[in-house]
Amino acid sequence: MSSLRNSATETDGSDALWIRDLSQIETFYGRLVYLAGLRNPDNGRYEHFGSPGSATSVMASRSLKRIHETIFRDWIGMSLERKKSDIELYIASVDQGDCRQLVDAWLRLTPYKNLVPASVQGPERQRHVSDFEAILGLLKNLYGVASPDPGA
Numbered sequence: 591m592s593s594l595r596n597s598a599t600e601t602d603g604s605d606a607l608w609i610r611d612l613s614q615i616e617t618f619y620g621r622l623v624y625l626a627g628l629r630n631p632d633n634g635r636y637e638h639f640g641s642p643g644s645a646t647s648v649m650a651s652r653s654l655k656r657i658h659e660t661i662f663r664d665w666i667g668m669s670l671e672r673k674k675s676d677i678e679l680y681i682a683s684v685d686q687g688d689c690r691q692l693v694d695a696w697l698r699l700t701p702y703k704n705l706v707p708a709s710v711q712g713p714e715r716q717r718h719v720s721d722f723e724a725i726l727g728l729l730k731n732l733y734g735v736a737s738p739d740p741g742a
Contacts, residue, residue: 605653612657617680618665619673622705625658634708658707666714674725681729690733696726697735 615621628636636654637647665673681689696702702722706715729735 605657608653608657612661616683617676618661618668619677619680619705620683621661622658622665623680625654625661626705628654629658629708655707655709659709662705662707662710662718663714666717670721670724673721674728677725677729690735693726693729693733693735697730 612621612624615624625636628638630637635647636651636658638650638654668676681692684692703719706718
């Protein structure tokens with residue numbers, strides 16, 4: 591999170607609160623999941639229950655967008671091996687009974703495609719998808735997940 595901390599010192603300071611909250615999430619992948627979950631799919635704005643009022647919510651949305659982009663770029667810069675370790679740590683931390691079910695759901699539903707900030711296009715977006723799919727292939731073998739049924 592070092593580049594994230596650096597970007598927080600360069601902004602209005604509101605990022606510092608979000609960064610403190612995000613530092614509680616152990617994995618980069620978990621942070622991406624959290625931030626993407628705050629993005630409203632209907633309008634692209636980031637919404638958080640702790641930011642009432644229109645001026646505050648606009649500032650919060652901008653701050654979260656900036657942080658999401660920074661964390662995503664940090665993620666893209668990681669080696670495939672480090673990403674795989676991070677994802678395995680995320681899987682271990684999720685309160686999901688069976689790792690196979692989680693990996694199977696990822697194979698079928700491709701939620702990792704929704705973690706990319708809207709402003710990120712082209713090669714970075716494609717690299718994220720291809721890296722994640724390579725890691726999923728490894729996890730599929732590791733956990734003994736059968737290929738998903740395309741008709742399911």
